[in-house]
Amino acid sequence: MSTQAWSVSADQKFAESEIGRRITVLKTEGSASQRRLSDLILQDPVFVATRGIEDLSAATGISAATISRYVKEIGVDGYAQFRAQVAEAVHELIVPVSKLGLRFSAPGPGPGAAGESLASAHAQMQLLTDAEMLRAISTACKLIADARQVWVMGFGLSAHLAAILSLGLQPYREGVHSVVDLGGTEAAAARLVAVSESDLLIAITFPRYSADVVPLTRYCKENGARVLGLTDARVAPIVPHCSELLLAPAAHPVLSSSSLPGLALIEALVSEFIISDVENIKRSEKLATALACFVSG
Known part of the structure; x- marks a missing residue:
């Protein structure tokens, strides 16, 4: 490519x-x-x-x-x-960031798989810092704050990203649910029966896209929920069912996709949400007190 x-x-x-x-x-x-x-x-x-x-x-x-x-x-x-x-x-839209093909054309030995992976991750992380991304994160924070309940869904490798997002949000607002837990797709579908028009679904999917995420995302949209999609491109299968999008590049020189840009975007989203409400200072203090007995150093 x-x-x-x-x-x-x-x-x-x-x-x-x-x-x-x-x-x-x-x-x-x-x-x-x-x-x-x-x-x-x-x-x-x-x-x-x-x-x-x-x-x-x-x-x-x-x-x-x-x-x-x-x-x-x-x-x-x-x-x-x-x-x-x-x-x-x-012509005016291409970001002048060299990718791995240019590294192979340089004299001397190639960087190897590890070097390619790290270089690719570094290049893609730079793509997350444009002004449009910051506006999209701000919009997503408002959706999270305004929702009655927040449902976070991801399958496959995206399930780990969904878990990180859920754990990041749960100390700072009530009603954050991880959709994919014990029981697989059927149990996830059963949990989403409770979704209403005042709720927000955050659907996370990166290549290789899970087939299960599309019908469940569509179900939530049809039941009136707002849908925030976290994926890699506007041609991703969940996009037609999303109200808003957060896009993170996911290309990788070896693996089917990279999770690092998506993880960075999740950390940025959680950080922005935390500082959006002064009451979160008190919540952070309560969290620190609750964890004090279980951490060292």
């Missing part, structure tokens, strides 16, 4: 561009191959803007002829013009 990092705000801006909107329509309403193409283009428009039709065919497993028909369906005469329009849309 592309060797330049794609920021959270750039993801939204590309989706809202003229070419991005047309691609989004086919992602929702197109054939299976059109949806697959749309997913890749929305996730990595830099790749499309810098590669030929054969490269896109190899990346998606879709024939060049089918890609040409897709381009015409969008309203563009040919792939070269399509690539130029995508390039124009992303």
Whole structure:
């Protein structure tokens, strides 16, 4: 894929561009191959803007002829013009952060898997500090404060992120529930029966996305709850069912996804929530007193 990092705000801006909107329509309403193409283009428009039709065919497993028909369906005469329009849309949005391909081109031995992983984590963490992310965190804090109850849900590796978020919030407001606990998906669904229109669901999912999170997120939305999604891209499967989004990049040079940006975003969210209410000073004192007998140093 592309060797330049794609920021959270750039993801939204590309989706809202003229070419991005047309691609989004086919992602929702197109054939299976059109949806697959749309997913890749929305996730990595830099790749499309810098590669030929054969490269896109190899990346998606879709024939060049089918890609040409897709381009015409969008309203563009040919792939070269399509690539130029995508390039124009992303030109001002690409964050100039080199990724791992550039490291391999440097003289001397490669960094190895550990070095690649650490370099990738460092680069992606830098993408979380833009002004739009800070506004999104502020909005999320208000949703958490205003909700009657807060339900935090994540499956697979995202279950650990959900647990960290739940534990971070529980000392500072009542009614924070971890959805995924003993009993698996069926028990999680049973817990969510209590969700109402005054509640907030925080749904967390990163690649590989759990199939279970989508129907449960949709159920909560249909029952009137606000839904805050914490995921990696606007093409993630929970996005159509979310009221608000917090996006953290999750690419990793070896693993299916990285949890570090998501964890950093959770820590930032909890920190912002704690300082948003002066009463949390008293709650912090109570927490310190309660833990005093169980910690050392």
